Amino acid sequence: MSLLTTIEDGVAILTLDRPEVRNAFDDALITALTRAYEAAIVDPGVHVILLKANGPVFCSGGDLNWMRRMAGYTRHENLADAMALATLMRTIDLSPKPTVARVHGSAFAGATGLIAASDIAVAVPEAEFAVTEVRIGLIPSVISPYLVRAMGARQARRYFLTAERFSAETALALGLVHEVVPAAELDAAVARHLKALKAGSPMAIAATKALVVAVDRPFDQSVMQDTARRIADQRASADGREGVSSFLEKRKPNWGAA
Template structure:
């Protein structure tokens, strides 16, 4: 089934929720309607038992140019309370992607600017073509990359964020790879094959273990202390006695495929 709403196409293909930005006439820039649609799409994928991974991609030559100009014009007339509500909607989208229990992938075939870099940084696996360009441009128009900053600083580190947040300069896919914003850079001809390769690896993994692993990473992504030590011990103990944990270990010991990868 395919659904096209507010510049977004959503489909489920072989267990993958494919979310496609479809506003090429404005370089896939997002506005309040698209932000809401994206949030709904990720929420739906998170609870769909037929979905094991989520892929974000885009139509047209640009991946995403950031904020839509008409939306920005409307924001300029908003009160502080209206702006706060508007910003919270974007912050909620970023958090929804970040906390999605399913693996989230991004296929970057063109430029990604401003808020688009937040979509990328909040996701699990990002593959880009060498021609892709990136920029965190908010300071150029007197704004700050506020709601996307937790994900970008986590991905790039505070030291690199100081430079790229402040200069708003464009940087290449290879630089994005070195910064940790992108995981892999491949040619346009190899882009889809790279995505398929990652999806194949994810499909072979336990859905329950992947969700637990994502929660684990969020829990330990902080200074290591006794609380983290105890928490990590509790989490692996819980996973070992779960249905997926028992099945995975049994299948390994019995040298067979686990039930989730038998098809």
């Protein structure tokens, strides 16, 4: 299985378990994650949802085999695929139960969206982050609302456009993560946040999350559809096809000549 789910003392623990591919996600994992969050949300025994991962890397972004299949998708298939990821992000973001991301290693591309959509994110100093889509002719479309909200538009412009890697300390300064602690202290730090979240009234926490969404002008269905359309169009574009092909073939992309 690519996703492990357990419930311990009121915490639903969702563990990415594809260490052989650096926990890269594909359509199957996206579906599994969405269903796991939905199940935890309606489970009366769950008070907090924790996302973590096995292996040395938190999540490296999109799975190569998934990307190979995407290269042959029709526009309709691309749109449906993008909406599935958009639905996962929105499910995490609008969960009435608090969500925590335990980032024990690097997180790239769509993984940064998982972190930005979570209520609290704790990382180790060794973790690196990057929004890498432009390097393969794509755009960070469906994750962009959450990253722009977390980092601010000015910083998002830089990191979206350069696709450069940045450190955990920079992620902390940008607002992508809330705390950076040594690896030996990571579990204790996460446990501290879980304890604090479980101490609050579940009803009040749900109402408070809804309050933040209300005053922060939420991303509605039209934004989901628009961002999904944009990435579907980009995947089907000449640069999108050339970027993904060159990445998979491990060669330099020939922009504008695909």
